[in-house]
Amino acid sequence: MTDINTLASQVRDIAAQIGVKKYDIYGSSVDETSVQVDRGEPKQVKASNRSSVTVRVWNGNNTVGITSTTDTNAQGLELALKTAAEASEFGATEHVPDFSPEATKPIENMETIRAPQAEVSTLIDRLVDLEKQLLEAHPAIASVPYNGLAQRDLDRFYLNSEGALRHEAHSVASVYLYSKTEQEGKKPRSAGAYKVNVGLDSLDVEGCLKEAAEKTISYLNYQKVKTGKYRVVFSPEAFLSLLNAFSNLYNAQSILDNRSLSKADSLGSAIASPLLSVFNDALHPENVTPSYFDGEGTPTRRVPLIEAGVLTGFLHSAGTAKRMNAQPTGHANMGAKVSVSPDFYHVFAASTPSDSYSLDTAENVILIDDLSALHAGVNALQGSFSLPFDGWLVNQGEKISVDSATIAGDIRELLKSIIYVEPEAEVTPGGVCPRIWVDGLSVTGE
């Protein structure tokens, strides 16, 4: 993509030519390579170098239009600006978006996080080796049907007609391994692991291999569980995925749209066990791919959402913050209607509990490793969920894999039924979180 300063200059000239006085642009470019292998051979290698920009234009009546384009040369930008100007005639007349008041605020300690891209042959060799090791981890592991090793360089920028100009760059590498078993007289079982870091050198491929192998092997022996109410322990990834599915609880745009389980005056109310605290923090030290600003140029930050069970904060764009008399939080995505979405989570115990629990001594608890089909089994507007899961029935430290079961409940009841937040947190791609213990959840088995 064109250099950002050149692009800013081009846009300024085009806007002046076509009579656009107020505009802003968010854009990104990606250079990525990914490989998959199949039984020791490369299966598919993908490479992509692409860019896109989204322009917003305010017209004389102060209504806004928007257009996205992948054509970032002068002609493409001109067409995008003209189309956005046309769309602005139909822009909302109430709650019209405006520049973020923080779009020009300096961001301190912003780092460019780059790692050198490895040769494709290196990626293939590495992944072939990982596949081989996973297949050798246990005789029952018959294939690694889903696998991938990818590296990506990402550039993001934001600029506006009042002089805001931000740019950040970082690299990301990721690996996933998903193995499947075959054993005579038994159902096929499968499990996987996923790791992410800045570059291939720092990527925990061995950890991914170990986790995939251990999980898959632990699923070999399985049994049905009786349908009933159980004490359930959520893995960090499972709890974060559930929390994210119900993020309308603290999403200011959802609240303003009447599509949330909370209301504007819900701040200060107890929505969870006093043991639980949840923050959203793109800049958390464990987040290997931090975003320093959002789609409106607002700097990201650490935002309290739930503190000791009390709802204490919402995620905001510039527009929702203005309407709710708050500060933007750096969670906006640029669009004709600006949306708000969570970033990296930090979940932790709000206090030292009077009782502590351990899987080594607990009896008949269900440890949920991974929740499936959240897009189908979560009704975020009603608060209910009914989800298949992978996990184990645990008795005094002995684990046996659970076959074909679902867990169901209401997120508001679940949050209040938390009985223990473990002190040790794990780092996952979506956030830092410990295991969370919840009482009385419905599990459907046999």
Next chain:
Amino acid sequence: MPPTALLTKGLPKVSHHAPIDRFDETWRTPLSILLGLGRAAGADFIEFFLERTNYISCMAEDDAITSISPRLSTGAGVRVFRGKADCYVSTNDLSFNGLKAALEKGLSIMGLSLPGSNAYIPDINLELLRDYATRKNKEGWLADCSSMREMSDVLLAANDTLNRKASHVQSRRAAYFRDWQEVLVAASDGVFARDIRLTQSVGYSLLCADGDNRSSISQRVGGSSNPAFLRTWDYNATAEEVSEAAGTMMYADYVESGQYPIIMANSFGGVIFHEACGHLLETTQIERETTPFLKKKGQKIAHESLTAWDEGLSDGEFGTIDMDDEGMPAQRTLLIENGVLKNFLSDRAGSVRTGHPRTGSGRRQGYTYAAASRMRNTYIAPGDYSVEDLFASVDKGIYCKRMGGGSVGPTGEFNFGVEEAYLIENGKITKPLKGAILIGEATEIMNKISMCSKDVELAPGFCGSVSGSVYVTVGQPHIKVDSITVGGR
């Protein structure tokens, strides 16, 4: 036409001006030269996929238009095969040098390099442009679609209708999109084909609340190849259905989990077949050996009452295409006949790797994805029973009238949410139920679909998989499943 006996040293002197705003015969020369370069480098097969899109979405929330969002895109992908292995490189740069750079990167990934300075570039004899856009008068489609003004007016009127028909309304949303796509495929086996696709849809959703009782119901309407889609949409009828369902489900009890016989409604009920069986008949699953139907062609895999099709030919349906994204004309593919597996769905790579013949099923979301075997319009064929026959056969079970989404895992386990369900007692619907999720395994469920009625209907949907999100149709008549696990409270 490319000059004869073109050598690489002459390449810089060759002029390749092809317009980015139209894919036509002028692309023949640059593409055939690039394909020739790829073959000269040692690739077994090369394919270029060029794409231009003009997309717009418009959303009405309650009584205001809150978003109109156009998106313009151009890009290309080049796929390079060497034996059974392949790579895919995509770019936004449609200039000759941009495409050449993408090709060069693809070749280098496959361990090849562009030929030296005096190498002969083989002449790739592309077919006469097979232009479905021109043949089927699609050139004017974009101009004939609804204007931004018309989009706004229709969606606001639709939302107003919803407000009048529903009670305890908390929020109303109507979201329309129009996706216009022009594609050009050129491949080293001579394929040279162009098409224009037009897909439109409205997602209509209603959230109602009465104290702690809540219900949210959504419905999608959609079609392809009809510029007048939005202005002819009967939003009164859709609003009637959505309002009635939301009112009923607001006070529904949670379903009690357990094993039940179920009756699944026609139309979007077909998502069960799409997820539980359709995906497992794609050659991408055969390649990974993640389908239980791997070596079952010609064998009975389902109840003898079940026959199912996948096709791209039904007029105006969401998954209808004149050619797939590899330039192959769409087909009608018999998947299962009276319970016996007849065919798999295959794209080019799937055919190379598994030996199953291509079925015009190579599809992709856009130029950033390589094509893969994907479904189009997939449905269970009508059976011999009436809907009343199905209900009469159930003493205690669940009627799944409105399905939500679902997914299938690598071992064939699937799940589906049910938005609108009812308890069946002694063949009669007795009360609404919420929170149901259907859980099962593909190999088991297919043998439990014991009765099919005659009332096949189709419904639009989106399918996400290895080559991105594509437009599909699911469909079926009312069907009875003898027993399935229903997750609930």
